[in-house]
Amino acid sequence: MTLKPAFTLLLCLGSLPVAQAATLPDRLERPSQITTLADQALLTDMQSVGDHQVMVGAAGHILLRDSRGQLQQAKVPVDLLLTALHFVDDKLGWAVGHDGVILHTRDGGLTWNKQLDGRSINPLLLKVAQEQADHLQQAADAAPDDEKLATDLDNALFALDDAQAATTSGPSRPLLGVWFSNAQHGWAVGAYGIFLSTGDGGESWQVVNNLDNPDRLHLNAVIGLRDGALIIAGEGGRLYRSVDNGAHWDQTQQPTDASLYTLTQLRNGDVLAAGFGGTLLTSSDSGVSWLPVDLPLKVSLYGIKQLDDGGVILAGQGGVLLHSTNGKTFLPWRAPSKAALLNVSQTRAGQLLLIGAAGLQVLPSSPFKEPAL
Template structure:
């Protein structure tokens, strides 16, 4: 488990080796250090909260860009790669990252506390695996394959506990200020029903290959959707207790899930992969794109138009979510997210940090 994670963010940002260079315990206990200009450091996710942006990235950096353009670096108790952020209101938000860390802010992103890490996740997994093996060994009608799988899970949990907190989390989504889910490497899913005061390991998703789960999203009909490595898509209608595999139209890894204002779902992924669903993720169709570039983030603007951010500084713009026009940034660094600052400005984030540009600039290049 100490092998550097070959996930999309590590490859894109070139951070796999540096992130794993320091002992994990140090990263989890050492506060993020103030950067000379954190806007130029790699950023992985962005969300607009009221009149400000909250961004997360390398070295435990969490940045707030206020309406006046000033960028503030938040107080963060860990010094490691953060991969995703999700706020449910203007006060309560969660961020996740490497070493299984989950952070919570109750003041709109100004300060953060650690709620969970890989050490605690290892303990949750070990407790579950021991109980599952004991249950199956005591059952007179236990399935041999199920017992073999449980014994493998127990060995894996013991190895994980021995090697330390090395189970990266890659996405997080909360339904409200109390209930949320985080997903990550090797098929990891954890759930809380009390705002993160306690967490449980969910083992019900059928993923014997332990493929990475890269994205989680709550849907308009109340169900959950998870997407990940190898084009895998899963739906749950009971909060993650049971999962049903959705149609799988691609083998390409999926990195991001979006639900549009009209209810359509989009799944973004490797190469030029863009999938669309009209039935809450049960069936999917491929959407043709004008360029071959991996897609990692996106946002629907107030006017209904859609922007998708991706590999090589590519931004795809669409009025209808079906027909896209490419925009190419001056640099070739990966774009991992996009957010509207106001009606006329965009924030682009990625391996080169934060870029602010006029929305009209995209239209000018398209003409």
């Protein structure tokens, strides 16, 4: 399976050396190191939480930026690349990352504890894969001429082999997206089709195996919409939708084969999905159908942000930003650094915060009056 470019980017950037880290054992057990340079290293995701911003990134770095622009590094129990975060209120949040790690905070991001990692996920995957293979083997034995059952059994046996191999190789599957509907119910998605859910705030997690993804394509992002629907975006343009809190999932219309990396819902209810090679899709019916949006540049896009004034920003490769006043027509702009941008946020004072391969960049409000490309 070919790794998606954004996933490859995170793998490469996340493996850049951090001082003395290579000499320490087991990155799932050692705490992230406190450093004044954390805001200059790779940062992957960001969310406004109360009156401050929380950012995650390389080497277990989690940063809090307050309304005065002061940065504080959180206490984090792991030293590995974190890829995504989600808060349900000003206190409760979750972050996910490499080696299947899931972290939880109860104090707005100041301190974090580990809820799960790949060493616990692997046996969960193996158990589900074994049960599915056994079930389909019995069904196929009872109906040997059923071609669909035979295909499903082949896929299940392949998944079982993969789960057995993962158990041998260790906690190597990255999680790439996380979203919670409330303090109890949440979902996490990741590389090679990994999909987890919790109903108790992350105290326990279960493998979700009702997604039509036999090739175990990467699942890159998951969000919930205001009407209660859940959307997953992934490799190869795959989009999945659930309207019953994740009990069942349907693969939606797929207008592109380009991998999709990020999702958001605008205040008018429209849903945007963005990804490889300047792909941008929009849905006005809660993700049931999607239409492509033409963009002036064909750069991969990793972040979407709707501003206080209703404008929309897309962040992507080469420091490129695409800005729209209506969510439909975009003009290009470039950040001061040409490093890849992975997400955007806005402070209450109107400043734009850009994060990515070069760390944190702060722009004044309304920098888009004239295109910078």
